[in-house]
Amino acid sequence: MIDSVVRVRGVDKVFGAGADKTPALQQIDLEIPKGAFVSLIGPSGCGKSTLLRLIGDLTQPSVGTIEVNGKTAHRARLDRDYGMVFQAPVLFDWRTVQGNVELPLEMSATDRTARADRARAMLALVELTGFERRYPWQLSGGMQQRVAIARALSFEPAILLMDEPFGALDEMTRERLNLELLRIWKQTGTTIVFVTHSVPEAVFLSTHVAVMSARPGRILELIPVELPQPRNDLTREDERYFGFITRVRERLRGRDVMRPGAAEVAAS
């Protein structure tokens, strides 16, 4: 428990006031251990993105506390503990690929050469060496998202917050980037919180899957995904992989029953 990077305690989030009050999240308790890969999954509008934004101090809880690295989420943001990746790459089209990756480093007064070196190293990590001087619009969607990941990692954040980062990509690109993300996760040892709509993606990537209920969102269960590391293409053919997919699916449907070996159901 000492190793928890994120500690969410008794958090409620209510949007609006008075008659328009909409409870978005209810009694959220979540501990994320250092180096974990936690996916948040749940029906649309269940508040998984809100929870991610709460952890990242982009919005504040109505009730409860959030600690990150033993500090308030606010302090953690000021200390630049977060790397953010959204569904859209949100690259700046007046900056080159290299310039985009350097942007966060410009805030932290890193000197010019160190910045350039670091950006090149990050671009190498996401396998975009040779594209430094291109502009974002010259790249494919998948490549743009890799630039966004390189940018998020450029200042070595303690925690990477990813909001459906591969949601807009085609299936093949998505699977390739899943593998790349796992490699980057292993190489950097960063903690990742990952919002997704896809059950197979959540199971494939995560050490833990947090299954959430419909609005107001609650965490129904934090399911540890005990599949061997490192995960690879073979993982996707592992029977246990399908077992976990089924378990997450059933939890999403609100059933508690665990049916091991229900691979046929998951595959259908």
Added chain:
Amino acid sequence: MFRAARSAASFLVVIGALAVLWEVVKLLGGDPSSEPWPPPFQWTVASDLNMPHVWEIAASFAEPAQRNGPPLGVVLVNAGIFTFREAFGGFVFGALLGLGLAIVFVHSRLLERALVPYVVASQTVPIIAIAPVVVIWLRGGWLAVAVISAYLTFFPVTIAGLRGLRSPDPRALELMRSYASTSRDILLKVRLPAAAPYLFAAFKVAATASVVGAIIGELPSGIRDGLGGAILNFNQFYVSGPPKLWAAIIVAAVVGIGFFALVRVGEVLFLRGRTAADA
């Protein structure tokens, strides 16, 4: 470069077509004495007084503007340069004021709500009414003209600037917050670069408006060295030399178009590398 050459060529073609149209109107309804045939109609507008021949206007550039004075062309080019200086001053004042207001408004909804109605109202007051007041305040001269010109130029810059500064994706701003960036960083690294295409569009409008503002500003200032003075002068003595006023109008248009083209060149250089849609 190729595109620039092509648009310059099509510009010249349009000018040529206008000149031809002008002469066709004169052939149909001009003064019988100056046309090669008796024109079928007699239109007052097409008389030699109201519409001098294109070649007469062209020839007037080489003739002295006043007895024993320098040629009209030299006088008008000097006046054009003089007016361009005033217009440039007005453009710079207006652009800075306009952008400054936009930056204030984007950071303060309160000030935006309080002041934008007056910014809009300012443009409903005719510049002709404002100009004499400014001249009295600033005792005429170059500065007064630049201020009058700025009165026309700040408005499009404020409106477009505000829109451009607000144009970044909300997630881009969240991203900047997640880097714990200051609002100064957000302004310099996100808002202003994102606003650049909007600002250049406004600068192009402001460039031509600044020339109009400078010409109008010269009238109550009693400035005789600019195009405003020249237009006033040739207007008063129109009957004694109709082509002179037309020549002054042509030079005024050239100054405006030249300023516009200058901004356009700046735009292309500055926005180079961005998506094709912006350039």
